[in-house]
Structure formats: C-alpha cells, structure tokens
Amino acid sequence: MTTVTVGRTLRAGEPVSGTGFELDPDGDLADLLRGRVGPLTSHPTRAAWAAPLVDDEELLRSVSVFGHGYTGPPEHYHLVSDEAFDVRRGALELTVDGDARRVEAGDRVAVPTETRHTFRAVGDGLSVAVTDIAPPGRIGRVLPTLGGLAHDPEADAENPLQRAVIADRLARDTVFTETDPRLTRPLARLLAPLAGARGYRAAYSRYAEDAFWERRVEQPDL
16 A cells, blocks of 8 residues: 655744644545545644544534544533534544443444533554544634644743633534633633733634645645
C-alpha cells in the first residue's frame, strides 16, 4: 500500500518532521477528505486534525483524525447543540456523564444537549470519526480560532484576556466543567469588556480563511 503524509505543520513553507499522519490515497479517509468544504486544520502540539464536510447554520459536520496519545478536550456540555460521534477507524474512549465506554469503527454515539462529555483516542494507530454538532451555535465560530491562536506566533492563546473573551462568548453555548462555571462565568463577564477594548476577540476572521491554514498545515493533494 502506497501512502502519503498530510497534515504536517509548516514553518516557513517547510514541513516539520514528526507531525502529520499517513494517508492511503485510495482509502476511506482520503474519500472523506476529498469531500471537505474547508481546509484541514490542526493543533501544533496535539495529534488532532479536522476538516469540515458540512458547515452551515444548522450543522457542522467534520472529519476528525486523532493520533496515538490524543487526550481530547476538557469535559464540557453544549447548551444549544446535540453532538454525535460516528467512528470510522480505530477507537475512542468516550465519557458521557462520567461513564466511560470504548467506541470502535462502526459505532455511532449521540450526545444530547446539556450532557457532559469528553473523549480520547485509544489504541496505537489513527482514530477517525465523523462528528456532528447541530446546530453549531457559537462553538462553530470559535473552534477555528482555538487552533489558529495555537499556530499563530504573534498570538498568545494563554493570555488571560484572550481566554476571558472566548469564555464569555461561549458562556451561553458551551460550558467547560473543569472549573466551577459559577465562578468562571462572572470573571469572564467582568474581563470581557476590557479584553474587547484591547483588541481581543472570541473569533478572528483570519483564522477562518483557507489561506491561513494553507500556510501552516500541509493540505491533502488528492
């Protein structure tokens, strides 16, 4: 089987060794990526990649690729969205309301609105899932910014004001449970006007542009 490497982080146009993943051009994942309606995105320090398949006001459907050791997002729940995981390759450990279960290729799991959940990749190879968020709400606009900030050498994703303005934007949409939202929401609400006055935004249009990602992530040429 002949494979190609895609998704590598680009620095000054050159791929960074040890990043990206192997892809069979004749395989199912390649077929999914051919149907993408936007660029392949990634996080520069985590083994995770995603590309949108449907992106409108009613549905954000993405193909998501997770490498060995990916530990997933912090536990959270959505206030306005249902989410679903359709595993196509490998396996994920999906934790829903504190109950962890292994989901493998062929399994589909629905996570209703206001249900706590997180996931991680398990196994040695790639895990691939098609994920649905319906409707995407604000999280659909903020997701590109989270990855974009991590790739942008001129940005500081950990800046408290940057984090506050994102948290305030998501407060009525997506709730992260790692800290008590009764404490974090008032703080984010207090800091958000200051953050806005200093130019911080919850979503930046440049991170939604194909050109930004084409300069930073090796795109599939299929």
